Amino acid sequence: MPDHDLAALSDLPQDEPVKAMAGERAILLIRTGDDVTALTHECPHLGLPLSKGVVRDGTLICAFHHACFDARTGAQTQPPGHGDLQRFAVAIRDGRVIVDVPDDAPAHPMPDRARGTSDARRFVVAGGGAAAMAAAAELRERGFDGVIEMVSPDGPPLDRTMLSKAVLAGAKAVGDLALHPTPADLDIATIAGRVIAVGDGTVTLEGGGTRAFDALLLAPGGTPRRLDVPGAELPGVYVLRSGEDAAAIAAAAEGAETAIVVGGGFIGMEAALSLTKRGLSVTLATRNALPLAGIVGPDVARAILAEHVEAGVSHLAETEAVAFRADGDGVAVDWKDGGTARADLILTAVGVTPGTDGIDGIDTGDDGGVRVGPGMGVPGRPGVHVAGDSAAAPTPFGTARIEHWRVAQQHGRRAARAMLGQAGDADDIPFFWTALARQYRYLGHAEEWDRIDIDGDPSGPFLARYVKGGTVVAALTAGRDAELAEMHLAMARAGGPVPA
Template sequence: MSEQFVIVGAGLAGAKAAESLRGQGFAGQITLFGEEPHRPYERPPLSKGLLLGATTEEDAFVHEPGWYADNEVQLRTGCRVESIDRAERTVTASDGSVTGYHKLLLATGSAPRRLDLPGADLDGVLYLRTLPDAVRLAAVLADAEHVVVIGAGWIGLEVAAAARSRGASVTIVETLALPLQRVLGDEVAQVFLSLHRSRGITFHGNSSVREFRGGKRVTSVVLGDGSELLADVVVAGVGISPNIELARQAGLDTDNGITVDSGLRTSDPRIFAAGDVANAYHPLIGRQIRVEHWANAVNMGEAAAKAMMGQDVVYDQLPYFYSDQFDLGMEYSGYVAPGRYDYMVFRGDPSKYEFLAFWVDEGRVIAGMNTNIWDVQDQIQALVRAGYAGHVADLGRLADPAIPLEDLLVGN
């Protein structure tokens, strides 16, 4: 009997795991379960090209429609896995079917946090997580006049940029003083605040939302101080929560996600986890981390496939993400816990939105970002890896644009 591998979660991580299994020569059965009615798609286009009208729905899909049949991957869309029987090694789906597995991958992703406020159920109060969410939001932004974005994380800022680019008046409401403050720290957060204000976006920091008002449809947002903002569209981007219910019910270890080792194994050696939901031990950083970005889904899905096939996998990819807002494009690699760095080093002029930034802790580079400067990610990642290995950087040389980044690496 051929081996049966089951993947729960037909997002990017699950799709890449299936692709990698076939690419690595796995000849057994692969069943890929997805709750949504669509075949797997990528999420970055949802808050970028689709909202701007620059790309279509079809551009978001991971594979062509016939790829799954051509590669003998049984794709079961619109089918939720309800339970795992670890003793029998089976999963039971929402249609009542029971599927056996030799190895199981949980790539169940995350869900957006919902606002529990008066009026949060009014028409026009929207979230952005799924392809239908993006299609709906793109349609309403075409005619929106007053858009209020709740939350100044990556999704919130990208939505705000898209809405403003399409002509709407845009206001961002954020509980922290600055956008992306927890992720990037004060210095770089100021750059993004300046960018959005320069494009006419109003930013309310240190602010909360008390309620939404309107009849059937939202017409305004009331802040904690009692002030009222006009709004015919509200987009809430207040974070996501990992979908751990299935794993928890099965008795797997969970803690801010499904806990896995550096080989992406859960507390059950036959079950693996990848993508947003996986809280993995990172051997370079030396702690468990959960990463919610595109590159992690791609790389972790591929690594999980190799681990399922019995290969010796140590997942040590640096966290990486990118964003496009107006004419600012950026890439970031590394990991900085909130507030856990000593100082920033800039190479270039942040006020002109063309610079490199480095987060430094005890003289070591622990993260780096390139903004409107390209083809330097390999060098930045090498500096970050060296930093986590204990290399202390020469900060004066690090800040000097005349010195190639390659010359700052260990041994140069």
């Protein structure tokens, strides 16, 4: 029976996403005036409940990683993830909300994607990660049915964000992380290889061979840095970027008892916790006294570190590894102050070099990244675009090279529009999340601030606002997700920072 009586209209609050059950199936109801829209309740990104989200001005935002949807049609308008929300027919009868829920309606119908060969242009996408896949999907959704070739040294595109979390914790295997849609779903030819040079209308691949393009997207992500010290490449000293890296660390962790993580950025912090959850005794060695303080500020950084210590991670502050040596089945590390330590495995998580560094024919900045315009185009190089971790791109908070998943997907979508000749815009609001002892979510972008206003105690639910020049340029929360989602929509309306 497809018709389900889900609620009394008078019980539904205005512009708030509400969960209702149609038999076994959860439905999201949104009342606007006396109209009700009924949509899929699970977000297409990770399937989490959209009833925790926020609706403002016709946009529904998922509270977890800030995917956005048209609240009337269910169409996805902002990443992460791909897929619209199914919209179900609604009738209001005698003040009751009656929703037609066909048994076979897919939860996340895919937007129409072009198929055919009518467009003679050839597009090359270098990379098989977040930015590349978002660009490819956007090209097809915008009707491009010509040739797209994806050049990447990796296997199938995967959700890289899970590597330091579920994979290192032993909860998921690398094979469980495939991104959807896949290149095959999008009629994309995949070429195993690496772009090493960009010329006029052609790229050169490592080992020889060229591919011609009418438009090119370079989305090579980042290459994890190795410490420039003796023994940094010894077996047993790992870096973490690819599925292969994560599988190797997970295999080494089987039967291991101790690990040392060198580096107090987000990946090092996540990895230290995940290996601890797996039962290893983990030491986190950081150059600073307070890891992450330069990004989140000292108060929140202190709370995060305390959570790590409480979870069992030992912290070695203000230290640097100066050499690694093979030591039986493990590795010994020499610290700058003269001390040494030994572990069954060592992970060095000390940042990445943009993948564009070393690609011939492209001007890079000092850090190896490429400064691009609003449509991710490289100035002076018609048809050449850079997206993702390698791109220093304009944002409403200034030009920045931001190394986060949702931003890379936003870049990919912007680049795709520009490759099709559509106008570029740079009004996407940056956002990222990190899964530490709690889920932390960060909005906007602040490399410096005049002050941090923290509402709540950082060791409990809190919302921190990073204020510069009288405006909020960034915000961070743990536990107050709906408020952060609301601020996101306010920043989107304002086109950037909001009044403090």
